[in-house]
Structure formats: structure tokens, C-alpha cells
Amino acid sequence: MKYTVIKVKCEEELSEVLQAILGNVGFDAFLENETGFEASIESTLYQEEEVNEALSFFDDQMTYSIEEQEKQNWNKLWESHxxxxxxxxxxxxxxxxxxxxxxxxxxxxxxxxxxxxxxxxxxxxxxxxxxxxxxxxxxxxxxxxxxxxxxxxxxxxxxxxxxxxxxxxxxxxxxxxxxxxxxxxxxxxxxxxxxxxxxxxxxxxxxxxxxxxxxxxxxxxxxxxxxxxxxxxxxxxxxxxxxxxxxxxxxxxxxxxxxxxxxxxxxxxxxx
Known part of the structure; x- marks a missing residue:
């Protein structure tokens, strides 16, 4: 099974807001890091237009990239961080x-x-x-x-x-x-x-x-x-x-x- 992963770079105070927004469009696993966070969703459920629209209001406050990955143990990754x-x-x-x-x-x-x-x-x-x-x-x-x-x-x-x-x-x-x-x-x-x-x-x-x-x-x-x-x-x-x-x-x-x-x-x- 493949997953679509969005990698977001943003200030700490914006991270929680963006995670909540992505949660509303189906992303269900989140991993914070020093520059922001990563979020994943099953590739079959990913809707590019929906995500772009949801994040468009914050274009001047953050950047993001999207890639497709094989399934990972997100719980283990979260625990390690x-x-x-x-x-x-x-x-x-x-x-x-x-x-x-x-x-x-x-x-x-x-x-x-x-x-x-x-x-x-x-x-x-x-x-x-x-x-x-x-x-x-x-x-x-x-x-x-x-x-x-x-x-x-x-x-x-x-x-x-x-x-x-x-x-x-x-x-x-x-x-x-x-x-x-x-x-x-x-x-x-x-x-x-x-x-x-x-x-x-x-x-x-x-x-x-x-x-x-x-x-x-x-x-x-x-x-x-x-x-x-x-x-x-x-x-x-x-x-x-x-x-x-x-x-x-x-x-x-x-x-x-x-x-x-x-x-x-x-x-x-x-x-x-």
C-alpha cells in the first residue's frame, strides 16, 4: 500500500493549526520535526485540489512538498520523536x-x-x-x-x-x-x-x-x-x-x- 506524504515547513505556533486542517481532509498520521511536520494519507484517499484549497490561506506563512512513499510504521516513528x-x-x-x-x-x-x-x-x-x-x-x-x-x-x-x-x-x-x-x-x-x-x-x-x-x-x-x-x-x-x-x-x-x-x-x- 502506498501513502502520500506532505512535508510542511512552518513556525511552531502554526504547526498545530495546519495539522488540524489536514486532519479535516483525511490525513491521519502526523510526525513533528525541527522545521514543521510530516503528515500521511493513503494515496487512494488523497485529493490534491482539496489539500491545495485547504492550505491556500497560509501560502505566505509556510511551504510544503508532497511525495509518495511505501507504508511505514508511523507509530514507531512518532514514538522515536x-x-x-x-x-x-x-x-x-x-x-x-x-x-x-x-x-x-x-x-x-x-x-x-x-x-x-x-x-x-x-x-x-x-x-x-x-x-x-x-x-x-x-x-x-x-x-x-x-x-x-x-x-x-x-x-x-x-x-x-x-x-x-x-x-x-x-x-x-x-x-x-x-x-x-x-x-x-x-x-x-x-x-x-x-x-x-x-x-x-x-x-x-x-x-x-x-x-x-x-x-x-x-x-x-x-x-x-x-x-x-x-x-x-x-x-x-x-x-x-x-x-x-x-x-x-x-x-x-x-x-x-x-x-x-x-x-x-x-x-x-x-x-x-
């Missing part, structure tokens, strides 16, 4: 094929498939570090735009009572449930936006690692979900965007508490 991630001295993210490292107080096991949130990206790392600084015990937590479910899983590991999550991509929701099972925790996941999510009335902690425009647009919704004294953790935006995020949050009575920065990405904490 995926390394454990140290989030802090207390937390490691690993895949199921890595050995457990007893020096860490916490660990999260992740099989990311096509979903965002492996711990390798700065925004995920920062959100997890902020979570580690906040008491989750017995609290209700909402994870909006959950991707792999890594933040929702972390909330449960930290003792959260109820964790509700949502994502607009069905494969992300499936992946989040799979990862929850890998970590022996229970979360509730809805396919859709926060307005469509199966949720409680209020949460002590709301998590949203999305992007600047969505955060600004949905800020009032986030505030409405948070209990008095509760926390809102945000990421998915650059350091230069922090002032406008603070300003928007203040419009709805959210008080800036702190932020962390890595590779020009920000994760900020607000209190209601």
Missing part, C-alpha cells in the same frame, strides 16, 4: 511507552494524536505551571478548548471534584477522554463551544488556552462561569497582548493576579 517533558520539578508529561520516573510528584500520560496539548508548547507548559500554584482540591473546574485534555487531567490529578471540558473538534474530545482514561481520572467532555458545553452553573477555576481573539470575545462568558473569588487561567497569546487582555478582563470585574512567560508566550491568572 516524542520525548518526555519536564514541566517543573514536580511534574513530567510522558507517553505510555516511556518509563515512569519516580522523582516527579505528578505525571500525566498523553497520547496526543491530532489534538493540541502535549506539554511541548510553551502555552501548555505555562498553564500547567499556573495550575500547580493553585489549590484544586474539591473544586469544580472548566477547561475550554481542551485539546488533548491535558489541563483537565491535571485538574483531576490535583484533586478537583468535577471537571467539565469542551472542544470544537470531535477528535480532540475523543482524545481527551482517552487521555483521561490513561490517567485513571474521570472528566466530562462536550463537542462544541463553551455556550454548548454540558456544564455546572459556576466553577472555582476556569481554564482557557485558546488564542487572543477568542479570549477577548468570550471574556464575559468566562467571568460569568466563575464563582466569587475563583480563578481564571488564560494562555494562547503573546507578551505584547497582555495589556489588552488585562484591559478586557477588567471590563468584567476580573482582577489581574500574575503571569508566567516562556518564548514570548504568556499565561495569566485573574481572580473574580
Amino acid at each position: 516524542y520525548n518526555p517533558v519536564e514541566i517543573s520539578e514536580d511534574l513530567q508529561i510522558r507517553a505510555s511507552f516511556h518509563e515512569k520516573d519516580p522523582k516527579y510528584k505528578y505525571e500525566i500520560i498523553i497520547t496526543p494524536k491530532m489534538s493540541f496539548g502535549t506539554g511541548h508548547h510553551a502555552t501548555t507548559t505555562l498553564m500547567l505551571r499556573n495550575q500547580l500554584s493553585i489549590d484544586h482540591s474539591g473544586k469544580n473546574v472548566a477547561d475550554l478548548g481542551c485539546g488533548t485534555g491535558i489541563l483537565a487531567v491535571m485538574a483531576k490529578i490535583l484533586g478537583a471534584k468535577q471537571v467539565d471540558a469542551c472542544d470544537i473538534e470531535d477528535w480532540s474530545c475523543e482524545n481527551a477522554l482517552e487521555n483521561a482514561k490513561l490517567n485513571n481520572v474521570d472528566i466530562r467532555v462536550t463537542v462544541g463551544t463553551v455556550s454548548e458545553m454540558e456544564k455546572l452553573d459556576k466553577y472555582e477555576i476556569v481554564l482557557a488556552n485558546i488564542n487572543r481573539n477568542v479570549l477577548l470575545e468570550e471574556m464575559s462568558t468566562y467571568q460569568s462561569l466563575i464563582t466569587d473569588g475563583g480563578h481564571l487561567l488564560l494562555s494562547g497569546f503573546y507578551s505584547e497582548d497582555l495589556p489588552i487582555i488585562k484591559e478586557r478582563a477588567a471590563e468584567f470585574g476580573l482582577t489581574y493576579a500574575s503571569h508566567l512567560e516562556k518564548d514570548n508566550w504568556i499565561s495569566a491568572v485573574f481572580k473574580n
Whole structure:
């Protein structure tokens, strides 16, 4: 059996978006590398016009080439490129094929498939570090735009009572449930936006690692979900965007508490 492989060169922050787009047109195996990623699809399913149209919007932000290959063991290739991630001295993210490292107080096991949130990206790392600084015990937590479910899983590991999550991509929701099972925790996941999510009335902690425009647009919704004294953790935006995020949050009575920065990405904490 032959496979069509697309080799994409792009910036790290665009890689996840392009992988999701290619997933929508049938590509089902992805392998990240230093310059971008490779994706494969059975050659009989490959539609050139469909792919060109899907990627045309990003022509000035990336380049790609396409070739046909014999079938490879993509799982083995992925495993050889995926390394454990140290989030802090207390937390490691690993895949199921890595050995457990007893020096860490916490660990999260992740099989990311096509979903965002492996711990390798700065925004995920920062959100997890902020979570580690906040008491989750017995609290209700909402994870909006959950991707792999890594933040929702972390909330449960930290003792959260109820964790509700949502994502607009069905494969992300499936992946989040799979990862929850890998970590022996229970979360509730809805396919859709926060307005469509199966949720409680209020949460002590709301998590949203999305992007600047969505955060600004949905800020009032986030505030409405948070209990008095509760926390809102945000990421998915650059350091230069922090002032406008603070300003928007203040419009709805959210008080800036702190932020962390890595590779020009920000994760900020607000209190209601």
C-alpha cells in the first residue's frame, strides 16, 4: 500500500493549526520535526485540489512538498520523536511507552494524536505551571478548548471534584477522554463551544488556552462561569497582548493576579 506524504515547513505556533486542517481532509498520521511536520494519507484517499484549497490561506506563512512513499510504521516513528517533558520539578508529561520516573510528584500520560496539548508548547507548559500554584482540591473546574485534555487531567490529578471540558473538534474530545482514561481520572467532555458545553452553573477555576481573539470575545462568558473569588487561567497569546487582555478582563470585574512567560508566550491568572 502506498501513502502520500506532505512535508510542511512552518513556525511552531502554526504547526498545530495546519495539522488540524489536514486532519479535516483525511490525513491521519502526523510526525513533528525541527522545521514543521510530516503528515500521511493513503494515496487512494488523497485529493490534491482539496489539500491545495485547504492550505491556500497560509501560502505566505509556510511551504510544503508532497511525495509518495511505501507504508511505514508511523507509530514507531512518532514514538522515536516524542520525548518526555519536564514541566517543573514536580511534574513530567510522558507517553505510555516511556518509563515512569519516580522523582516527579505528578505525571500525566498523553497520547496526543491530532489534538493540541502535549506539554511541548510553551502555552501548555505555562498553564500547567499556573495550575500547580493553585489549590484544586474539591473544586469544580472548566477547561475550554481542551485539546488533548491535558489541563483537565491535571485538574483531576490535583484533586478537583468535577471537571467539565469542551472542544470544537470531535477528535480532540475523543482524545481527551482517552487521555483521561490513561490517567485513571474521570472528566466530562462536550463537542462544541463553551455556550454548548454540558456544564455546572459556576466553577472555582476556569481554564482557557485558546488564542487572543477568542479570549477577548468570550471574556464575559468566562467571568460569568466563575464563582466569587475563583480563578481564571488564560494562555494562547503573546507578551505584547497582555495589556489588552488585562484591559478586557477588567471590563468584567476580573482582577489581574500574575503571569508566567516562556518564548514570548504568556499565561495569566485573574481572580473574580
